[in-house]
Amino acid sequence: MPENIPDEGRTTPATLEDVARAAGVSLATASRSLNGSNRTVNETYRTRVLDAAARLNYSPNLSAQAVARGSTMTVALVVADISDPYFSSIAAGVVAEADRERMIVTMAASERDPQRELDIVRTLRGQRPKVIILAGSRREGDPTEAALRRELDDYERAGGRVVLISRNELGFRTVTIDNAPGAEALATSLVGLGYRGFAVLIGNRELKTAADRYEGFVAGLAQSGIRIDPDHVVRSAFTRDGGYDGMRQLVSRGLDDIDVVFAVNDVMAVGALSALRDAGLNPGVDVAIAGFDDIPTVQDVWPTLTTVRVPLVDVGRKALRIALADRPGDESPVATEVVVRDSTPPVR
Amino acid sequence: MPENIPDEGRTTPATLEDVARAAGVSLATASRSLNGSNRTVNETYRTRVLDAAARLNYSPNLSAQAVARGSTMTVALVVADISDPYFSSIAAGVVAEADRERMIVTMAASERDPQRELDIVRTLRGQRPKVIILAGSRREGDPTEAALRRELDDYERAGGRVVLISRNELGFRTVTIDNAPGAEALATSLVGLGYRGFAVLIGNRELKTAADRYEGFVAGLAQSGIRIDPDHVVRSAFTRDGGYDGMRQLVSRGLDDIDVVFAVNDVMAVGALSALRDAGLNPGVDVAIAGFDDIPTVQDVWPTLTTVRVPLVDVGRKALRIALADRPGDESPVATEVVVRDSTPPVR
């Protein structure tokens, strides 16, 4: 395309008016034929319009439709980090469901920064999306929380729909994940396998997801009368590197009373695995490891990772379905399921 | 939000007209103050408008701007599968760069189906995006190719910009990846490590990316006078499961003359790793493995994977930069780099 002689050979897309003229009907009739309004239009005209549209390779200008109709068909998805498998799986679900609904999805990344998330939501308003989906847990007591809440309230008041994934603190539609029950079940399984000395890589405690999982885990252990040594609970980032660092800390303090460590999500667990290995230890043998989420890769690490399955793609789909439902509807938590693999062999 | 009594308590977002009225200026002046046109506007008025906008929490309706200006600020990204780390990394790059440019990115998934990809591109036109980025390799000789080409040509003729990632067959702007040279270097490295019996999991041969990597690899071996037994080249899907299946085939045929297998991408290599393990074999010891891409997880599998690094996030960024450049510009391939890890220990 010649950039400097802008209009040379440039052809603008056909407009509805072009179609109407080509079909020899009015604009209104063309519009009605193409989008199927509730008004009926004579079959002859209708096919004439359809033919003309096909001939001209017409495709309605979505922006124009949006301004005329006063609403769009876009769903805005805000994630912490798209390359994180947790979020990319959710995104895949949202995109798949959006496709079914003939909606468009736009994406933005908050990079785990609450301020950025707030900024994103603010600029999102310009898009006038029909739905905003916020994935990625929020820190409790975050200073920007009130502002975000206000922003989202305004948005809903203007007719938009907000769905939060795995964070219900704010009181919008939410798809919740059975984090605590899952962690509790995991604890029970591990105890059943014979484990007694527990540690946990808790990630960022202010993250609701992390906190819920931790608490569920503690509760599960409590049922067997086991409690965790506070020294065995280490905080770090909620990421692969966070898991790596956390495990390193644990190792350097000495693994004496620890026979299994629970990382509150899989990417952390996977990082922990590597840390263990880099320390010359043998994961699954010297110390067991369990994670949470069941992201695809954990079946391919070695040892394969014991974890709690969260149907992430379904979570994404459900988010959009909940958004589109007329009434708040099914907000029952997404069930999780313990998956025992090689990283937590039965204690002999 | 009360769904059935639609307008109850509903508040529509402030329009430019609201702002203009609140500031006591005309629509034109308000518009000029807020978007900085080339016309200058009196400082007093300007701040009055800005204040009013802030007070009303005004945010311009992007759709309306798009129709008035005749162009949008959106970049449409089409990937095969968002949950695949290869694509999600690229997507992360595109999103990051789009953020810098204050552009909006929309996403769609072709699910590796050329027909679907074509359909997506067709419906994309309605969005009138400024840029379309197609990631995900295309099959050579695909029947839909001509149609896609036509569609994209039309789109460019209408002023849009197409960027293809890792597939230059079509003659649009492209981000090419040094696939062949990278594979060639990998072959050289492996030979240097002492390997002599090679197999390759070629994925889908019609995929240009796969073919390039395969050919580069063959060329690299040829330099050392080594050739691959055609029986040791197995086709399967370009996915994790494809790698798993491919390796199973290899195992069942017998690994006699094979001491290393090259999977043309990392997800396949990772699947192969698991297949090996499930067959009771010890990857890296019984048979070595190498992949391509250096997706994040390969540092966390065991053995850590020897691969060829492709800076995927940069590829995404570069795609958008190339699109936005006035002239086609830097289309030099993105360099790749061999990373030797534990899955290919030196042959003793």
Added chain:
DNA sequence: GCGGGGTGAGAAAGCGCTTACTCGTGAGCG
């Protein structure tokens, strides 16, 4: 003191659609 040019605000014409409204036509009814 007066004409000319530059400056900058406002009026208004779009952009490509949707959707009341209007209004002619033919069918159904008494």
Added chain:
DNA sequence: CGCTCACGAGTAAGCGCTTTCTCACCCCGC
């Protein structure tokens, strides 16, 4: 055989912006 409707095509008024065009005003030079 008139009259009322229902039907459905067309007209036109928007939707929220941008941008051209118009025009009042002020400063300058002679």
